[in-house]
Amino acid sequence: MSQSPGVQPQGGISVLATTRRSDRLDDLERRGIDHPLLDTGEISDAVRKLYPQGVDAALELVGTPTLPDTPRSTTGPDFTSYRRS
Secondary structure (H helix, E strand, O other): OOOOHHHOOOOOOOOEEEEOOHHHHHHHHHOOOOEEEEOOOOOHHHHHHHOOOOEOOEEEOOOOOOOOOHHHHEOOHHHEEEOOO
8 A cells, every 4th residue: 555645644634545445554554545444345434423514525436336425525516526447
């Protein structure tokens, strides 16, 4: 698992990252992720517990099965980016 330079924490922002494997949560934290989350297929509830208003942006890397849940984590539907694999 690697972290893209484009999503490394920079001044004043917090980064959340998900993994489907619980044994990788510590690795995400060691890599500087502020809030590593276990992805159970729906992450919006976990994100909203941390940020009740939602996050400002989300980058969806998994694909269309999880895409409907991702915008529920953000402050608005225009703040989700999807990368085709």
